[in-house]
Amino acid sequence: MNATAIRxxxxxxxxxxxxxxRPPLLELGFQVAEASxxxxxxxxLRAGGYDAVLLDMNMPxxxxxxxxxRIRSFAxxxxxxxxxxxxQEEDKVAALDQGADDYVTKPFSMRELIARIRTAVRRVRAxxxxxxxxxxxxxxxxxxxxxxxxxxxxxxxxxxxEFDILHCLMSRAGRVxxxxxxxxxxxxxxxxxxxxxxxxxxxxxxxKIEDDASSPIYLLTDVxxxxxxxxxxxxxDDPAEQIVETAQTPE
Numbered sequence: 001m002n003a004t005a006i007r008x009x010x011x012x013x014x015x016x017x018x019x020x021x022r023p024p025l026l027e028l029g030f031q032v033a034e035a036s037x038x039x040x041x042x043x044x045l046r047a048g049g050y051d052a053v054l055l056d057m058n059m060p061x062x063x064x065x066x067x068x069x070r071i072r073s074f075a076x077x078x079x080x081x082x083x084x085x086x087x088q089e090e091d092k093v094a095a096l097d098q099g100a101d102d103y104v105t106k107p108f109s110m111r112e113l114i115a116r117i118r119t120a121v122r123r124v125r126a127x128x129x130x131x132x133x134x135x136x137x138x139x140x141x142x143x144x145x146x147x148x149x150x151x152x153x154x155x156x157x158x159x160x161x162e163f164d165i166l167h168c169l170m171s172r173a174g175r176v177x178x179x180x181x182x183x184x185x186x187x188x189x190x191x192x193x194x195x196x197x198x199x200x201x202x203x204x205x206x207x208k209i210e211d212d213a214s215s216p217i218y219l220l221t222d223v224x225x226x227x228x229x230x231x232x233x234x235x236x237d238d239p240a241e242q243i244v245e246t247a248q249t250p251e
Contacts (some may be wrong), residue, residue, distance in 0.1 A: 174231030
């Protein structure tokens with residue numbers, strides 16, 4: 001993706017973070033604007049013209065979550081990536097539940113950050129796919145109408161729940177789906193706390209779709225938060241631009 005057309009608003013009350021982000025983003029061709037508080041960010045965003053937002057979770061004033069809620073009230077499709085602190089899983093889940101596209105944990109690598117920005121912007125710019133259209137990512141092809149999954153052209157036999165989990169994740173490829181959202185989508189709201197139950201199904205699913213279930217490349221874990229299915233572009237980009245997952249240990 002050509003980064004020249006991507007204009008980013010960096011929202012963080014720490015000037016050191018903003019100073020650290022600006023030079024590498026500019027060097028890669030991004031256009032960068034800054035805000036130190038949520039209130040200031042909302043004023044800039046209402047004027048329009050931004051392609052993505054990097055939003056700090058913990059700021060004085062209205063804070064990151066409230067800022068995100070207000071952004072979603074007038075810009076529901078604008079990519080918003082939250083900058084979070086390690087070991088604050090509840091905040092990460094809250095941000096995703098409020099509509100954040102992704103999160104990056106401090107301290108983070110620029111490669112990870114750039115990859116996630118590009119993925120989020122690419123997803124918004126891509127033509128909308130019909131809900132019943134087949135989904136092809138890497139060597140996996142899922143057909144929602146026929147309810148079939150193939151890998152390298154060979155059919156993969158899945159149970160109904162395994163298929164539903166895979167469909168939910170592949171239709172949101174590149175995005176974290178929290179445990180609660182995935183459980184609700186597949187089993188209903190009464191099961192949103194049954195995380196161990198979900199993990200059992202995911203382990204079985206990995207054995208069927210991954211070459212090595214202990215080192216997955218498709219069905220990835222964001223520890224304590226949820227699962228994400230790898231973005232299709234990650235199998236096409238140069239390895240230096242691929243996403244470095246927040247957590248790659250299967251769970």
